[in-house]
Amino acid sequence: MKSAADNRSADLVMTGGVVHTMNPAGHLASGIAIKDGRIVRVGTPLQVQAMVGPETEVVRLRGRSVLPGINDAHLHGAWLGLRWPDLLLDRLTGTDNLAPDSRLGKAEERRAAILRTGDLLASLGITSYTEPGLGPCEHDGGGRFGVEVLREYADMAARGELKARVSALLLFAEMDGRSSLPDVVAGLRDLTPPAEVPGWFKVTGVKIFADGIPPMRTAWSDEPYEDGTHGAPLVDGDSLDERENALTTMIETVAAAGHQVAVHATGSRATRTVTRALAGAPGRRHYLVHGDVLHPDTLKTMAAAGIGLTTQPGIAAAASPMLRDALGQAALGHAWPVRDALAAGVRLCLSSDAPMLTPDWRHGVAAAATRWAVDGAPDQRLALDQALRAYTIAPAWQDGAESWKGSLEPGKVADLCVLDAGLLDVHPADLPEVPIAMTLVDGKVVYER
Known part of the structure; x- marks a missing residue:
């Protein structure tokens, strides 16, 4: 039987990277937490670490970038x-x-x-x-x-x-x-x-x-x-x-x-x-x-x-x-x-x-x-x-869907593109050479390198 703490924990936490939220302010974060196919928290490693429970999968990004799908x-x-x-x-x-x-x-x-x-x-x-x-x-x-x-x-x-x-x-x-x-x-x-x-x-x-x-x-x-x-x-x-x-x-x-x-x-x-x-x-x-x-x-x-x-x-x-x-x-x-x-x-x-x-x-x-x-x-x-x-x-x-997709903000669907490098460290001309590490739709992995 799950405890109340387990119910608050995320299914997946990614931490230690650069999360390009694409929110109106253009914020960058370093961690993201996902539960039931939705984003539940975006912030610092400490903030998303608080969402880790016994059954949470944790992905160490090691400087990689995360974008909205x-x-x-x-x-x-x-x-x-x-x-x-x-x-x-x-x-x-x-x-x-x-x-x-x-x-x-x-x-x-x-x-x-x-x-x-x-x-x-x-x-x-x-x-x-x-x-x-x-x-x-x-x-x-x-x-x-x-x-x-x-x-x-x-x-x-x-x-x-x-x-x-x-x-x-x-x-x-x-x-x-x-x-x-x-x-x-x-x-x-x-x-x-x-x-x-x-x-x-x-x-x-x-x-x-x-x-x-x-x-x-x-x-x-x-x-x-x-x-x-x-x-x-x-x-x-x-x-x-x-x-x-x-x-x-x-x-x-x-x-x-x-x-x-x-x-x-x-x-x-x-x-x-x-x-x-x-x-x-x-x-x-x-x-x-x-x-x-x-x-x-x-x-x-x-x-x-x-x-x-x-x-x-x-x-x-x-x-x-x-x-x-x-x-x-x-x-x-x-x-x-x-x-x-x-x-x-x-x-x-x-x-x-x-x-x-x-x-x-x-x-x-x-x-x-x-x-x-x-x-x-x-x-x-x-x-x-x-x-x-x-x-x-x-x-x-x-698409008429900006209220629920298109940026990495709490409440939106967990559609993510994870790159195998930090975007801020790559010249745009070299971006085609940066591999896609992982793709998620509704919090589920549909591709992993």
Whole structure:
């Protein structure tokens, strides 16, 4: 029979390291105590030692760092499980030996891909991610983006088979393709999303494609391409005005239906138009995805309206020269302005867009903290703490879950990433070489080196 002291003791205590809490004050601690899957104390070794009882597991960190579990705000999980380790960015950088995608036509194939991704992400300290675009699209990429994948996630979550928490966005269009207002209206009317599995799976919103990407000359841009064109919205319509109006109405319709709206927008005219539409739409926590070119006035509007930005420093690292070649040096001056976005008050999330890039967030932090752009671009380097927040507490805000995850504070879920070194002793450029020592979800070890 347990004593009262045993009931107060923790299941797990980690002590003697550097605990990056990611709380609003940016506190660092040296110990953390966990009980029943929740954080019960964060503080000094003496403070957490008081939580040690006869059955408490004690981990001596020996200077290692502890972070909140990493939250990738934009990661195609089922597709990643199908492709890994082949990455799609190779298509833009000249590699032509990519393996073709297989189909995810059967339930066991979908489940295997999601499980494979779960194991991979656990080994990287990733405990949450947003699956950005699943639904009844006509061309669903061989089953990779279909509604069946959406339902597979919900079923696996209900069975306790997921190793990471999943937020999903609905998609009523072709991935990276054209969309139409009637298709969005029909999707909202006809699709009943799977029920939430609290803490593990939730449909949080709808994804919309505003335009393409600059290297393909499909971004909708104020700055002209070399042939004098500016691109156009990736929305059906007989004229530019019709397309723009359809895009704006699409955003307003999705928001009015009570959904969070996430819009793929890359060119400067796309980001400006989408920001204005989101600023006038009902609801909150809407955000831009990618945001390759963002002018200062657009950033100000985003901040004032509480519109977030989810972008990928790894894509910026590889694509800055291609953006300059497509749109010129003037556009490069406003490309991926992550530091300016934070200074303006925009909520910033960093992500991988895997399998476009590796899901390894350490590479993303390294790119964000060392700056990626070609000569002549403004310095947009982030401090280490800023980059880490963009992979932890900021994505929790995007998920509407910052009250219970995203930082290491008492009462929150015990999702942890333990690094095999002290972050304060590592140059950000060297972070990709620091091993992940341990990953915990709900206080349970899902990966240990």
